[in-house]
Amino acid sequence: MNAMPPAAPPPMSLLAELTHRCPLQCPYCSNPLALDGRESELSTAEWLRVLDQAAELGVLQVHFSGGEPMARPDLPDLVRFAAGRGLYTNLITSGVLLTEANFRALADAGLDHVQLSFQDVDAAPAEKIGGMTGAQVKKLAAARIVVADGMPLTLNFVIHRGNVARIPRMLDLARDLGARRVEIAHTQYYGWGLVNRAALMPTRAQLDEATRAVEDARARLGPALAIDYVTPDYYADQPKPCMGGWGRRFVNVSPAGRVLPCHAAETIKSVAIPDIRTASLGEIWADAPLFRLFRGTDWMPEPCRGCALREKDWGGCRCQALALLGDAAATDPVCARSPAHARITEILDSLPDAPPPLVYRRFGNAPA
Amino acid sequence: MTDQPAPAGPDTAEQAVVRFMRGVRLQHDRVRDQWVIQAPERAFVPDPVATEILRLVDGQRPVSAIIDDLAARFDAPRPVIARDVLALIAELTGRQVLTT
Ligand code: SF4
Ligand code: SF4
Numbered sequence: 001m002n003a004m005p006p007a008a009p010p011p012m013s014l015l016a017e018l019t020h021r022c023p024l025q026c027p028y029c030s031n032p033l034a035l036d037g038r039e040s041e042l043s044t045a046e047w048l049r050v051l052d053q054a055a056e057l058g059v060l061q062v063h064f065s066g067g068e069p070m071a072r073p074d075l076p077d078l079v080r081f082a083a084g085r086g087l088y089t090n091l092i093t094s095g096v097l098l099t100e101a102n103f104r105a106l107a108d109a110g111l112d113h114v115q116l117s118f119q120d121v122d123a124a125p126a127e128k129i130g131g132m133t134g135a136q137v138k139k140l141a142a143a144r145i146v147v148a149d150g151m152p153l154t155l156n157f158v159i160h161r162g163n164v165a166r167i168p169r170m171l172d173l174a175r176d177l178g179a180r181r182v183e184i185a186h187t188q189y190y191g192w193g194l195v196n197r198a199a200l201m202p203t204r205a206q207l208d209e210a211t212r213a214v215e216d217a218r219a220r221l222g223p224a225l226a227i228d229y230v231t232p233d234y235y236a237d238q239p240k241p242c243m244g245g246w247g248r249r250f251v252n253v254s255p256a257g258r259v260l261p262c263h264a265a266e267t268i269k270s271v272a273i274p275d276i277r278t279a280s281l282g283e284i285w286a287d288a289p290l291f292r293l294f295r296g297t298d299w300m301p302e303p304c305r306g307c308a309l310r311e312k313d314w315g316g317c318r319c320q321a322l323a324l325l326g327d328a329a330a331t332d333p334v335c336a337r338s339p340a341h342a343r344i345t346e347i348l349d350s351l352p353d354a355p356p357p358l359v360y361r362r363f364g365n366a367p368a
Numbered sequence: 369m370t371d372q373p374a375p376a377g378p379d380t381a382e383q384a385v386v387r388f389m390r391g392v393r394l395q396h397d398r399v400r401d402q403w404v405i406q407a408p409e410r411a412f413v414p415d416p417v418a419t420e421i422l423r424l425v426d427g428q429r430p431v432s433a434i435i436d437d438l439a440a441r442f443d444a445p446r447p448v449i450a451r452d453v454l455a456l457i458a459e460l461t462g463r464q465v466l467t468t
Binding site: 010012057058060061086088090112113115150151152154180181223226228 | 389390391392393395397398399400404406408409411462463464
């Protein structure tokens with residue numbers, strides 16, 4: 001039988017990774033280990049075409065990300081074009097390049113929202129993780145510029161064993177700065193995060209404390225600050241619905257124009273990675289083998305195939321199954337029903353007491 | 369004229385002018401032919417009643433005018449419409465969609 005799968009509903013969000021260049025070097029960065037260099041980046045005209053095709057296809061929100069998207073001088077032009085096409089525009093930034101002047105240009109271009117990442121609440125540990133001296137004061141200044149303008153601001157804190165104890169103060173900082181939302185997001189163990197897993201993974205006790213801190217803050221701070229909490233799925237019994245299902249809601253375009261169902265999907269080598277320079281976003285979304293590979297439920301092995309939750313979590317993360325089991329089509333081992341779930345327990349049991357040195361995210365710094 | 373405080377309750381609530389918070393908007397999704405609320409990190413589809421109400425939120429007219437408009441167009445008593453409108457506004461204010 002060779003029936004065509006049902007036509008894919010259009011994507012809701014585009015993650016536009018404009019560049020992998022970044023002044024910071026966070027060891028949990030979600031970028032791939034093989035970073036795209038400046039010379040391979042899409043041009044302004046190419047990005048405008050991507051944005052046009054995204055709006056045409058039905059994308060509602062575009063997230064300008066990186067690396068550091070503010071390293072691209074054409075960012076205001078891209079924002080203006082996207083806003084003109086009715087796309088909701090979100091800037092995901094480290095804030096270290098943000099000034100009154102370039103923020104004004106983005107606001108005038110129609111930027112809707114800023115998501116600003118913080119490595120920690122205190123400068124010393126923050127700058128140790130980010131690998132950039134002087135970053136914290138720049139980030140604080142950036143937050144104040146956004147809030148003073150009235151544009152909604154989300155603060156994003158990536159959590160790991162080194163900063164997990166300071167979550168209550170992170171949430172206070174978000175409130176004091178006037179953020180409308182805050183994300184307390186445990187490291188996701190792909191890419192650089194996976195390389196640094198032994199240095200970053202919290203203990204179960206630390207995780208429980210983190211969860212309590214978030215619950216306390218929700219009660220203490222009320223609805224004025226929305227708190228989004230993302231746990232490390234190694235400690236869960238059921239995986240996350242990665243990207244809301246493969247090829248269902250999200251499409252990611254890398255700096256060099258590779259089109260991906262999620263930002264780690266370049267690790268999957270069994271099919272060709274689609275290229276926006278040679279096909280349109282709509283064609284790729286509908287037909288590229290990479291997008292069809294794990295779309296829906298037909299690809300699923302047992303126990304997912306017969307599981308009542310298969311359209312809730314879509315069998316979990318394909319890239320995690322690949323990274324941990326060597327098989328992207330396996331049930332995510334995070335799932336307690338996975339025959340390979342013991343692999344997760346093994347990893348957690350063998351975490352060292354003293355964290356090994358961090359491998360910083362830098363061009364040429366990835367382990368072989 | 370007296371110094372009595374304005375009566376609290378529905379009347380004051382109806383005099384308020386509501387608007388979408390900065391960074392939040394109601395938008396027609398041409399591809400899916402539906403109205404969506406676009407907000408930071410989320411987009412969601414209001415039900416048909418909420419959509420009719422939100423299409424009248426312009427940051428200019430008071431809530432009472434929104435209710436009058438709906439009462440003129442829909443076959444329901446004004447107090448019923450007023451209750452729905454005020455409940456929706458309260459809910460969406462709590463969810464950081466609307467503000468006064
Ligand atoms: S996680 Fe850190 S290194 Fe990676 S893009 Fe963001 S700020 Fe830069
Ligand atoms: S068996 Fe598969 S579908 Fe069921 S909960 Fe586990 S990962 Fe999800």
